[in-house]
Amino acid sequence: MNIELRRIKVCDVFSGYIDKGDDGVFAYGGKLSIRPPYQREFVYNDVQAEAVIQTAIKQYPLNIMYWAKTGDDEYEVMDGQQRTLSLMRFLDHRFTIKVEGKTYYHDVLPEDVYDKLVNYELMVYVCEGTESEKLAWFETVNIAGEKLTDQELRNISYTGPWLADAKFHFSKRTCAAKHLAERYIVGDPNRQELLEKALKGIIEAQGLKDITDYMAAHKSDTDADELWQYFQDVIHWVQKTFPTYYADMKGLDWCHLYNIYSNNKYNSSQIDAEVAKLHKDKEVTKKKGIYEFLLSRETDIYAGRHLHLRSFDEDDKMTVYTNQEGKCAVCHKDFPFDQMEGDHIIPWSKGGKTVIDNCQMLCKHCNSIKSNKY
Ligand SMILES: [Zn+2]
Known part of the structure; x- marks a missing residue:
């Protein structure tokens, strides 16, 4: 350089x-x-x-x-x-x-x-x-002056017909990508954030390490159709899988979810009913996690972690601990309060609620081996 x-x-x-x-x-x-x-x-x-x-x-x-x-x-x-x-x-x-x-x-x-x-x-x-030398140098000088986003920096080094077409789809206030994905994906097209999200998704799908690997390989392509097709597939898949729109869908990493789950088969009317039910469930405190929970539960019995289910408060746990006379409800050994955990007797997946009548205190070991926790 x-x-x-x-x-x-x-x-x-x-x-x-x-x-x-x-x-x-x-x-x-x-x-x-x-x-x-x-x-x-x-x-x-x-x-x-x-x-x-x-x-x-x-x-x-x-x-x-x-x-x-x-x-x-x-x-x-x-x-x-x-x-x-x-x-x-x-x-x-x-x-x-x-x-x-x-x-x-x-x-x-x-x-x-x-x-x-x-x-x-x-x-x-x-x-x-070389392009990579210019990019490295730009990243350094960018510390001073008007900050460019990471993707703006990459665009400086990988100009060509591919980038021109990618910008046409992803980089204007009125671009097609924004129009298509506005309700699902957060990002300012002017600052190249939508383009960056699409690129992050496609490199994960193709097993590449870095966005610049993809841009270097494609910079002389006559267009960015592969990327644009991929991005449309992602959004269309979301719309088919979850037919009813909820505002909490916006901002999820849909490209990543598409890469992992799009080969699975889902029944969209069943899913639609479950999404509605989970939105009404007061035990579910993280509504944004509903989608990945439903996509992943076939392979992950602990998928309840996506939902941040309610847990028992300290007062209820202390009452139950006192009633159990400081003994674990499974192994019946004595434990100090701070080494025990509140467990749902009837798990959430079987309709159990976070109420004191459904609470038992278990030692950490017994709690960790209790299957079907949710
Ligand atoms: Zn125990």
Whole structure:
């Protein structure tokens, strides 16, 4: 990894500036790709854009920008795209600014002000290296300045047609993934959080270790259809398995649950009735756990832990302990109070409630071997 600090004048970056719309934006004598053809990103509003121009005119420092060296004297903006575009667009007669209360396009600015702007030096780190080197470096510099999310960082290093298509599905406020999954999965598409959740799910399903392994393998794919199909499968499976929607479904790790349980067969009308019953059950204190409890119980008799079933309070346990004269109800040996546990005589799964008449005190050993605890 090679990193070099350069000072580059605004007028030099502006030379050869051309906005080709969907085909990208280029500058610096055609050697700098400010916005690659496959990216269409959020653009600053006029207030933010003017703030960049004012910063340059007043000779205040702008944050350092990062360019990646992509070829012999060819570069791509990795960080600083919006600031660079603001400067270019102003010099391209695209918007006005105010100086001492008067409104100006670039070409009618007072000469000294104009000179300050075009001779303003941008501080640019030009970096050259492999994708993983760039990612590692970005993670480090990201400690300073505006924080990028983990997935935003990954996106910087794995640009290409795959990422463009993935962003189309997952990364806009109005994207299809948000529309589809809004009621089930939490995440801000603008901060790449939905994309990250889908990627976490698919790498688990494929047995990969890290999201970057997947992105590296697919970055040159013509589209992100595999990921988008996977994500739709997850949500459709949730909707088929649990036909009635409850608000507590939102925020569960549905990709993970899909990866584990989607090959099992479930009867959705039975499940639907059980979900409704468990929601009404006062013994169940963790309603969010209902779904995994129902998905997992065939293989896990202790799945009741998903539900955080009610337990006996200290007063009730002490009353029962006194009634049992300090002896375990199973092995009949003496134990101090703090080494005993309150047990449901009739377990929850058979309709037992958390009431004192259904309480017995057991030593830890006897309690742990009591089967069908719930
Ligand atoms: Zn015992």
